[in-house]
Amino acid sequence: MTKAFQFIDVVKTYPDFKLGPLNFELAPGIVLGYIGPNGSGKTTTLHALVGLIKVDRGQMEIFGRKNDPNKIDWKFDIGYVGDVHVFYEGWSGAKNLKFLSQFYPDWSDKRVTELAQRFNVPLNKKAKELSGGNRVKLALISALAHSPKLLLLDEPTSGLDPVVRSEVLDVLFEILEDGERAIFYSTHILSDINRLADELAFLDNGQIVLRTAKDDLTENWRKISFRLNEPVTKFEAVVNHRQEGTDHQVISANYQITLRQLSELGAENIQENRMTIDEIAVQILKGGKDVAAVKG
């Protein structure tokens, strides 16, 4: 099956930062959450993919087509909501959209009207007079009006109030019902994506340290406490360990492996709890490559 996108050995270097080498891909119909702290390279990744920056090496494909900035065919397949929303500020929202529509063969004015009503955006207002929330909504409308097969979102809900956020998420869930569409959703706020995402990629300091199905994370990671009299130097699959006397508490990236070891060691009073995706993400991003190694 053709990939929604593919990064092959992509590297971008700045004087104080290096992104990559990135090698990853996204299948159609999948929502991939791109999770990382500020400054980890999320926006740079998106800029590279949509051709806003030139990379040092490697290549990127969108539905099998190279993202050549001199061609436009690959752009018809994507909808991009970037970190800044660029409009003609003196024009109304409607005029901005009309202007964009001429670049997309599949643009639908009907879809624009429908989304504007749902989002309750005043399209007659000048772009510069729109609130932050309405600017995001206008950006989303312009990214969705041509029903792209791949939606690229850079922290689209940051700065939105909870009601608007949920309206945006409603629309994203709707888009997914048609199984061909893929979403690449970059954020540092896990709660935005914890229901929506099928898979998560964790980015730390320019490197993807872990790529996994979201449900595997919540299934495999556990907080385990137990009592153990013997001193033990290494617990298996464990990324974090606390001890008070003979009481231990560990965070395991694979609870079955840890529990098996604990039972062999004769640990007592073993209790395990599941962890939220936020708790797990903190451990992964704090631990970086080491955690990825434990998991592997």
Added chain:
Amino acid sequence: MLLNLTDISNEPLQSQISRQIRAKILAGELKAGTSLPSIRLLARDQHVSVITVQRAYEALMREELIHSRRGKGFFVSEIAQKEKKELAKQRLRENLELPVKAAMAEGLSSKEIHESVDFVIKEKIK
């Protein structure tokens, strides 16, 4: 289909989904032959990811509570009354494991645990 899902639970979303559909099937609310919503429709409706629903359906298929027909979607399977009881018991045993273990760790005997179960049935569920 109405499901009641929560993020504030130790139970993962996929188990919440499979448990609630299982309960509807075992209680006879969803009859044999009834079609289930498509994976994508349920995902949209419940605001969960497609893979989450897919895994919940896979679990129910493994238990032979539902089956899929190519191109037609998912349907509730025919389940004998006896088998339903057996499945319900199996679930109960799984659910009891944690509280029973905890009670034993706190020093209760098997007899005392049984008495407590009887008490719950009598006093709490009316």
